[in-house]
Amino acid sequence: MFNQKKIAMKNFIQISLMAIVTNGCLWPAQSGAQVIEDFKPSSVNQPGKDYPQVNSEGRVRVQISAPDAKLVQLDIGAVKYDLTKDENGVWTGESAPQDEGFHYYQLNIDGASVPDPGSLYFYGAGRWGSGIEIPAHDQDFYALKNVPHGQVREHLYFSQTNNSMRRCFVYTPPCYDKDLSKRYPVLYLQHGGGEDETGWSNQGRVNLIMDNLIADGEATPFMIVMDNGTWTMRGPRRSEGGTWPPRGWADGFMNTLLNDIIPMIDANYRTLSNQQNRAMAGLSMGAMQTRIITLANPDVFSGVGMFSGGSISIGDVETAEGFKESIKIVFVSYGSRELESGRFSFGGDPVENTEKLKELEMNAHFYVSPQTAHEWQSWRRGLYQFARLLFQDSK
Amino acid sequence: MFNQKKIAMKNFIQISLMAIVTNGCLWPAQSGAQVIEDFKPSSVNQPGKDYPQVNSEGRVRVQISAPDAKLVQLDIGAVKYDLTKDENGVWTGESAPQDEGFHYYQLNIDGASVPDPGSLYFYGAGRWGSGIEIPAHDQDFYALKNVPHGQVREHLYFSQTNNSMRRCFVYTPPCYDKDLSKRYPVLYLQHGGGEDETGWSNQGRVNLIMDNLIADGEATPFMIVMDNGTWTMRGPRRSEGGTWPPRGWADGFMNTLLNDIIPMIDANYRTLSNQQNRAMAGLSMGAMQTRIITLANPDVFSGVGMFSGGSISIGDVETAEGFKESIKIVFVSYGSRELESGRFSFGGDPVENTEKLKELEMNAHFYVSPQTAHEWQSWRRGLYQFARLLFQDSK
Numbered sequence: 007m008f009n010q011k012k013i014a015m016k017n018f019i020q021i022s023l024m025a026i027v028t029n030g031c032l033w034p035a036q037s038g039a040q041v042i043e044d045f046k047p048s049s050v051n052q053p054g055k056d057y058p059q060v061n062s063e064g065r066v067r068v069q070i071s072a073p074d075a076k077l078v079q080l081d082i083g084a085v086k087y088d089l090t091k092d093e094n095g096v097w098t099g100e101s102a103p104q105d106e107g108f109h110y111y112q113l114n115i116d117g118a119s120v121p122d123p124g125s126l127y128f129y130g131a132g133r134w135g136s137g138i139e140i141p142a143h144d145q146d147f148y149a150l151k152n153v154p155h156g157q158v159r160e161h162l163y164f165s166q167t168n169n170s171m172r173r174c175f176v177y178t179p180p181c182y183d184k185d186l187s188k189r190y191p192v193l194y195l196q197h198g199g200g201e202d203e204t205g206w207s208n209q210g211r212v213n214l215i216m217d218n219l220i221a222d223g224e225a226t227p228f229m230i231v232m233d234n235g236t237w238t239m240r241g242p243r244r245s246e247g248g249t250w251p252p253r254g255w256a257d258g259f260m261n262t263l264l265n266d267i268i269p270m271i272d273a274n275y276r277t278l279s280n281q282q283n284r285a286m287a288g289l290s291m292g293a294m295q296t297r298i299i300t301l302a303n304p305d306v307f308s309g310v311g312m313f314s315g316g317s318i319s320i321g322d323v324e325t326a327e328g329f330k331e332s333i334k335i336v337f338v339s340y341g342s343r344e345l346e347s348g349r350f351s352f353g354g355d356p357v358e359n360t361e362k363l364k365e366l367e368m369n370a371h372f373y374v375s376p377q378t379a380h381e382w383q384s385w386r387r388g389l390y391q392f393a394r395l396l397f398q399d400s401k
Numbered sequence: 402m403f404n405q406k407k408i409a410m411k412n413f414i415q416i417s418l419m420a421i422v423t424n425g426c427l428w429p430a431q432s433g434a435q436v437i438e439d440f441k442p443s444s445v446n447q448p449g450k451d452y453p454q455v456n457s458e459g460r461v462r463v464q465i466s467a468p469d470a471k472l473v474q475l476d477i478g479a480v481k482y483d484l485t486k487d488e489n490g491v492w493t494g495e496s497a498p499q500d501e502g503f504h505y506y507q508l509n510i511d512g513a514s515v516p517d518p519g520s521l522y523f524y525g526a527g528r529w530g531s532g533i534e535i536p537a538h539d540q541d542f543y544a545l546k547n548v549p550h551g552q553v554r555e556h557l558y559f560s561q562t563n564n565s566m567r568r569c570f571v572y573t574p575p576c577y578d579k580d581l582s583k584r585y586p587v588l589y590l591q592h593g594g595g596e597d598e599t600g601w602s603n604q605g606r607v608n609l610i611m612d613n614l615i616a617d618g619e620a621t622p623f624m625i626v627m628d629n630g631t632w633t634m635r636g637p638r639r640s641e642g643g644t645w646p647p648r649g650w651a652d653g654f655m656n657t658l659l660n661d662i663i664p665m666i667d668a669n670y671r672t673l674s675n676q677q678n679r680a681m682a683g684l685s686m687g688a689m690q691t692r693i694i695t696l697a698n699p700d701v702f703s704g705v706g707m708f709s710g711g712s713i714s715i716g717d718v719e720t721a722e723g724f725k726e727s728i729k730i731v732f733v734s735y736g737s738r739e740l741e742s743g744r745f746s747f748g749g750d751p752v753e754n755t756e757k758l759k760e761l762e763m764n765a766h767f768y769v770s771p772q773t774a775h776e777w778q779s780w781r782r783g784l785y786q787f788a789r790l791l792f793q794d795s796k
Contacts, residue, residue: 053597071512072510073512075512076511115467115470116467117469118467121516123530127516127522133447134447151566152559155556155558157555157556160602162545162612207555213555217557275578
């Protein structure tokens with residue numbers, strides 16, 4: 007679907023919604039079926055490792071030598087699958103079909119939860135652990151290709167707000183080091199809860215998404231700053247009269263972002279350092295932070311992207327002075343399975359909210375990632391769609 | 402010892418050699434001693450993880466919940482230590498004292514070798530696995546401090562030689578993005594066997610070593626390029642009449658380095674792109690590659706650094722045309738325990754070889770890292786010493 011990049015946004019959403027309905031019927035029938043023996047090593051295996059593997063159904067097969075173990079399980083998608091031991095003490099087994107895209111998983115060996123020694127590791131669910139890629143029909147948009155590549159820079163800096171050293175990753179587009187007089191817009195892009203500043207460039211593949219978009223002339227080249235939005239100082243709980251989501255973590259990160267990160271980036275990179283050329287986006291917790299921070303600071307940001315973490319309501323806009331006039335784009339997206347479950351539509355129906363913003367003549371967009379849940383494939387697709395719309399005036 | 406940065410190299414080596422002798426007597430006596438209960442979480446634990454821990458003796462204590470396991474072991478320094486299970490199914494235990502610095506380790510759970518879920522992961526021994534830091538008396542030189550920091554950039558590029566996409570990491574010094582007219586010398590720095598392009602900036606901390614040296618005015622600011630020197634196409638084995646070390650992997654990487662990496666770096670960064678401002682160094686396998694590649698190309702490189710991987714002999718210099726005249730520095734280092742074991746002095750005694758090069762009036766240096774083996778603390782210290790001597794004419 008992503009190969010047809012000229013497809014209109016409206017048609018795209020309609021097709022996506024059809025896919026949701028179709029999938030709802032087909033999926034359960036496949037679960038108990040015969041396993042198709044066309045497994046191949048996952049694309050994010052460690053060098054030279056044959057396992058884990060994935061087949062054409064999206065099943066994950068793992069294998070580990072544990073001669074003295076009593077029970078070894080594959081733990082993926084909140085389900086534990088028992089493995090089988092052979093005469094050499096090697097355990098093997100596979101999961102039910104998984105959705106397209108990236109998933110966290112782990113092994114359980116006699117009660118110990120550990121990473122699979124065959125996979126690369128990714129930070130999520132509050133730990134460095136195993137990840138796997140289920141090949142996706144649209145994986146071309148985040149594939150590593152022989153096109154001009156930007157850089158992902160590890161940047162260490164001192165934060166006055168936190169009185170400590172911090173780290174962010176900065177994506178600079180392929181052209182950044184070619185014309186040293188050119189300046190660039192900046193997107194501040196946040197991870198989800200239990201993740202960190204490594205998520206978007208590791209499992210999110212944001213640099214490859216951008217490199218491919220820019221090579222195809224589909225996006226304005228811009229910089230992306232990925233910092234750590236985890237913030238432990240929380241506001242009062244709901245039971246104590248607090249609001250949901252709690253404001254503490256958003257306010258804490260807001261101070262760091264406004265007082266430390268943005269000035270540091272503007273001082274060290276060739277940025278276009280004004281509101282028109284600055285956006286914020288995030289996934290899940292990062293989307294909730296984006297909502298709170300951009301509603302409070304429409305003089306700082308002109309673009310708002312929220313992936314799988316609420317939406318902007320009429321009420322939000324009415325109480326946020328200057329938001330309606332200053333914000334140039336509001337983009338909201340979800341995975342189709344999130345909408346089916348209804349678990350992630352806090353803050354009002356996101357489709358309805360988007361329509362209401364359009365009635366206010368705001369540039370509002372809503373996108374649904376077909377057949378994906380609260381996972382990275384939804385966020386890769388959301389970022390891809392958002393990036394094509396962002397900073398169009400800077401093109 | 403590293404705090405006294407003005408100490409002369411000659412005295413430094415003498416002190417180091419004394420340390421070896423002293424250590425040879427003291428170490429075995431400590432092994433069976435009472436465990437001192439002052440354990441603290443390792444500095445390279447995952448966020449929020451209490452284990453693994455290290456005490457003032459350098460013992461490593463691990464802990465993992467594995468209620469149904471029969472045997473859980475800590476595997477570090479080629480020794481396996483049995484852990485003890487408590488009534489909650491949590492296993493705990495510690496190693497004998499370890500040398501200062503960084504060590505790879507793993508857990509064994511009923512025969513399965515897996516990473517410790519408490520530690521950060523590092524690529525070495527052909528896998529992503531657990532690592533631990535034993536606080537070192539000289540750790541200040543690679544500590545994260547509030548000084549100006551350079552960047553470590555992930556750089557993707559197409560290699561004609563390999564007909565594939567490759568990745569390197571590029572360290573740019575703190576000043577790189579300040580004065581856009583300034584150009585910099587470049588060190589090409591290689592990892593060891595079973596490691597990759599991530600080693601020097603992760604467990605090697607090369608960016609922090611450089612940032613601290615530059616902040617103290619102790620090193621000329623230069624760039625460092627870290628690529629993947631692993632090369633599977635080998636020459637004939639010794640039993641088949643081949644030489645040792647086999648030339649295949651060095652030749653293979655040499656082509657990639659000379660034909661792809663160096664031109665790519667010179668085209669994309671503000672380098673001083675001549676022999677006078679280009680050096681190569683490496684550890685273990687990377688040192689052997691450095692020896693072969695620089696002996697064959699003294700018109701390309703002026704600096705040679707070899708950490709724990711042989712040395713340059715008179716015979717080498719006599720048969721390498723132009724080497725004696727063109728090379729401005731030859732630096733060789735080892736960990737003291739490597740010299741004690743004698744396992745790593747292939748290619749002739751490195752002290753003797755260094756003295757012979759000095760007799761030829763070459764600028765030759767030999768350094769011994771006190772009380773360390775074939776491990777990263779030796780290589781951090783080697784790099785620290787080498788970096789202070791490199792590109793002095795560019796200062």
